[in-house]
Amino acid sequence: MTPKAAYHHGDLRAQLIEAVRDLVETHGPDGFSVAEAARRAGVSSAAPYKHFKDRPDILRAVAGEGMDRLRVAMEQAAAAHPVGSLEAVAAIGLAYVDFARTEPGVFRLVFGLTEGHENAPDLQEKGECCFGVVVKAVADRLKRPTNDPLVQRRAYMLWSFVHGHSFLHIDGKTRVSAARIDDWLYLTEISKGVLATLPGA
Amino acid sequence: MTPKAAYHHGDLRAQLIEAVRDLVETHGPDGFSVAEAARRAGVSSAAPYKHFKDRPDILRAVAGEGMDRLRVAMEQAAAAHPVGSLEAVAAIGLAYVDFARTEPGVFRLVFGLTEGHENAPDLQEKGECCFGVVVKAVADRLKRPTNDPLVQRRAYMLWSFVHGHSFLHIDGKTRVSAARIDDWLYLTEISKGVLATLPGA
DNA sequence: TGTACATCAGTGAACGCGCGTTCACTGATGTAC
DNA sequence: TGTACATCAGTGAACGCGCGTTCACTGATGTAC
Numbered sequence: 001m002t003p004k005a006a007y008h009h010g011d012l013r014a015q016l017i018e019a020v021r022d023l024v025e026t027h028g029p030d031g032f033s034v035a036e037a038a039r040r041a042g043v044s045s046a047a048p049y050k051h052f053k054d055r056p057d058i059l060r061a062v063a064g065e066g067m068d069r070l071r072v073a074m075e076q077a078a079a080a081h082p083v084g085s086l087e088a089v090a091a092i093g094l095a096y097v098d099f100a101r102t103e104p105g106v107f108r109l110v111f112g113l114t115e116g117h118e119n120a121p122d123l124q125e126k127g128e129c130c131f132g133v134v135v136k137a138v139a140d141r142l143k144r145p146t147n148d149p150l151v152q153r154r155a156y157m158l159w160s161f162v163h164g165h166s167f168l169h170i171d172g173k174t175r176v177s178a179a180r181i182d183d184w185l186y187l188t189e190i191s192k193g194v195l196a197t198l199p200g201a
Numbered sequence: 202m203t204p205k206a207a208y209h210h211g212d213l214r215a216q217l218i219e220a221v222r223d224l225v226e227t228h229g230p231d232g233f234s235v236a237e238a239a240r241r242a243g244v245s246s247a248a249p250y251k252h253f254k255d256r257p258d259i260l261r262a263v264a265g266e267g268m269d270r271l272r273v274a275m276e277q278a279a280a281a282h283p284v285g286s287l288e289a290v291a292a293i294g295l296a297y298v299d300f301a302r303t304e305p306g307v308f309r310l311v312f313g314l315t316e317g318h319e320n321a322p323d324l325q326e327k328g329e330c331c332f333g334v335v336v337k338a339v340a341d342r343l344k345r346p347t348n349d350p351l352v353q354r355r356a357y358m359l360w361s362f363v364h365g366h367s368f369l370h371i372d373g374k375t376r377v378s379a380a381r382i383d384d385w386l387y388l389t390e391i392s393k394g395v396l397a398t399l400p401g402a
Numbered sequence: 403t404g405t406a407c408a409t410c411a412g413t414g415a416a417c418g419c420g421c422g423t424t425c426a427c428t429g430a431t432g433t434a435c
Numbered sequence: 436t437g438t439a440c441a442t443c444a445g446t447g448a449a450c451g452c453g454c455g456t457t458c459a460c461t462g463a464t465g466t467a468c
Contacts, residue, residue: 012411012412028231030229030231030232031231033453033454033455034454034455034456035453035454035455036453036454043412043413044412044413044414045414045454045455045456046412046413046414046415046456046457046458047411047412047413049455049456049457050410050411050412051411054455054456055454055455055456108313111368111372111374112309112313112372127374131374153382156375156382157362157391159365159369160362160363160365160366160369161358161361161362161365162361162365163364163365163368163369164360164361164362164363164364164365164366164367164368165361165365166365167312167364167365167368168360168361168364171312171313173312173328173332174357181354181357190358193394193395194394213444213445234420234421234422235421235422235423236420236421236422237420237421244445244446245445245446245447246421246422246423246447247423247424247425247445247446247447247448248444248445248446250422250423250424251443251444251445252444255422255423256421256422256423
C-alpha cells in the first residue's frame with residue numbers, strides 16, 4: 001500500500017479516471033490535460049498511454065463511467081417507490097437533477113460531446129439504457145408497453161424537462177426566476193402534469 | 202473596399218466576432234483560438250488586442266451578441282401571434298429551439314459559462330431580458346402581472362422544457378427516443394399543459 | 403522449489419506545435435490653427 | 436487650403452509555456468518446466 005513501492009499497482013487506470021473526473025469538475029470538460037491528470041496520479045506524463053489510446057479516449061472513459069453511475073442512481077431512486085407510482089417517476093427525475101448538481105462537470109461532459117465523439121457506440125448504448133429507466137417507469141405508470149409511442153413520447157417530455165432544469169440549475173440561471181424551487185415538489189408536479197395529459201386516454 | 206487597402210477598415214471588431222462565431226460553431230466553444238480568429242480576419246495575431254482585452258473578453262462579446270439575437274428572435278416570434286394567445290407562447294419556444302439548432306455552438310457558449318465568466322453583469326442582464334420575453338407572454342396568457350410568482354413559475358417550467366429539448370436535440374439524443382417529434386405540435390402541447398395546470402385557478 | 407524468460411507497467415527525456423500576450427514600431431486618419 | 440501634430444489601428448517578431456505524444460529503456464511480476 002506504500003504509494004511509491006507499488007510499481008505496478010494495477011490501479012492506475014482507475015486512479016487516472018478519478019483524477020480526470022476531478023479535473024473535469026474543476027476546470028470543465030475541456031480544461032483537463034493528460035499531463036495534469038498524470039501529475040495528480042503521481043505518475044509520468046507518458047504513463048496514461050499505457051491504459052488509454054489518446055486524450056479523447058480518456059474522456060470517453062470518464063463519460064462512460066459517469067453514465068453508469070447516473071443510471072444506477074436513477075434505478076435506485078425508482079426502486080425506493082412502488083412500481084407504477086408517480087413517486088417512482090419523480091424520484092428518477094430528482095436523481096437526475098441531483099447528479100447534475102453533484103457533478104456538473106461530468107454531467108456536461110456526458111451531454112456535451114465536447115470533442116465530437118458522438119459516435120462512440122458504447123456511450124450511445126449507455127445513454128439508451130439511462131433513457132430506458134425513464135421509459136420503464138412511465139410504462140409501469142401508464143400500464144402500457146415500453147415500446148408504445150405514447151409512452152416514449154411522455155418519457156421524452158419528462159426527460160426534456162428534467163434535463164433543462166438540470167442545466168439551468170448548474171449554469172446558475174435558476175436565480176433569474178424569482179420563484180424559488182423545491183425540486184421534489186416541482187418534479188412531482190411536472191410528472192403528474194405530463195403523465196396526465198393523455199390525449200384520448 | 203479593397204481588402205488590404207483598408208488599413209483602418211474600422212470593421213475589425215465585427216469581423217473578429219463573426220470569425221469567432223464561425224469557429225465556435227465548427228470547433229465548439231473551447232476550440233477557438235485568438236490566433237485562428239485573427240487569421241480568418243486576415244489580420245496579425247496581435248490585432249485583436251486592440252479591440253478586446255483578452256481571449257475571454259472576445260468570447261463574452263460573442264455570447265452577448267448571440268443573446269441579443271436570441272432575444273430578438275423570440276420577440277419577433279411572439280409578435281407574430283395575438284397577445285395572450287397560446288400560439289405566442291409556443292412560438293417563443295420554437296424560436297428558442299430554432300436558435301439552438303441553427304447555432305448550436307453559440308447556444309452552448311451562452312449557456313455553458315465555459316470559462317467561468319458567469320459574473321459578467323451585462324451577460325446576466327441580457328439573460329434576464331430573454332427570460333423576460335417568456336414571462337411577459339405567460340403573464341399575458343394568464344392575465345396576471347409579470348411579477349406574480351405563479352407566472353414566474355410557469356415561465357420557468359416552459360423554459361426548462363424548451364431548454365432541455367434544445368440541448369437534447371443538438372446533442373443528438375433525440376434519436377434515442379423512438380417517437381419522432383414535430384416541434385410545433387410538441388411545443389403547443391407542452392405550453393398548453395403547463396399553462397393549464399393551475400393549482401387553485 | 404528454482405530458474406529462464408516473456409510480458410507488463412512504469413520512467414524520463416525529447417520532439418514539435420500552436421497558443422496568448424507583449425512590445426516597439428509605423429503608416430493612415432482626424433483635427434486645430 | 437495647407438501644415439503640424441496627436442491619435443488610432445494595424446504590423447511582425449519574439450517570449451515563454453504547457454501540451455500531446457513518441458521512444459528507447461528498465462525493473463517488477465507471472466508463468467512454464
